Amino acid sequence: MSTVSVSRPTFSPIHRLGALVLDRVESVGDFSLFAIGVLGQLVSGRPRRRVLLETMYVVGVGSIPVVVVTGVFIGMVLAVQGYDSFHHLGMETRIGSVINVSLVKELGPVLAATMLAGRVGSAMAAELGTMRVTQQIDAIRALGANPVGQLVVPRFPGLLPVDSRFDHRGRHRRDCRWLAVFDAGPGRQQPLLLGPQPPLL
Known part of the structure; x- marks a missing residue:
């Protein structure tokens, strides 16, 4: 064979x-x-107003606890780890200024963007994936509607204003609270960052 x-x-x-x-x-x-x-x-x-407002609420209000908790813990870690180095140099009073610059102005927006992208992106991907598995997207297409226009377009404009507004207000409020609570006024910040400044008058 x-x-x-x-x-x-x-x-x-x-x-x-x-x-x-x-x-x-x-x-x-x-x-x-x-x-x-x-x-x-x-x-x-x-875009539909209901979906737009719902997206703005989920992205803005729903992400505040995650961003705040992450920022608080990162700030505490920077303070604890940086204290020893500043203590040896006799500059313990400058640790607040360094954390203010590194966290609020540099690291804070990056962490906020990462948390928003992970949380909001995964939630929307899970929602659209569930609709795909349950054939809801096919049903929208069978009715003659465009799934992109019904599911993606209403959510897209809700992300942009909330993200930019959230980042701006977050910086402003954290700066104001830092100035009020820790007495980190311009007299303490500017000599470290910009050098000695001449008087205004």
């Missing part, structure tokens, strides 16, 4: 590299088309 040998295709490293590059280019192209479609419908259409 004769056996028939089947030749298996062999893929060289060049073929695998080409397939990887094509896959990445296809992903970038799909995302670009998706972004262009969202921006086009955002300009031509009008």
Whole structure:
């Protein structure tokens, strides 16, 4: 009884590299088309008010506890770790200024953006994934509506004003509370950051 040998295709490293590059280019192209479609419908259409307000509430109000707790713990860690170094130099009073600059102005916005991206992005991805599994997106498409215009476009404008406003108000309030509670006024901050300043009069 004769056996028939089947030749298996062999893929060289060049073929695998080409397939990887094509896959990445296809992903970038799909995302670009998706972004262009969202921006086009955002300009031509009008988002639904209910979904817009709901998105602004979830992104803004719902993310405040996470951002505040993260900022508090990061600030405490910086204070504890930096105290020894400043103590050896006799500059314990400057630790507040350093934390104010490093956390409130530099590290705080990065942490806030990371927390918002992780929390809000995962929540929206889980919601859209559930709708995909339960065939709700197919139902929207079967009714003749565009799923992007119904699910993505109303949420997109709710993210931008809340994120920028949240970051601005967060900086302003933390600066004001720092100045009031810790007496970190301009007389303490400016000589360290900008050098001795001449009097105004």
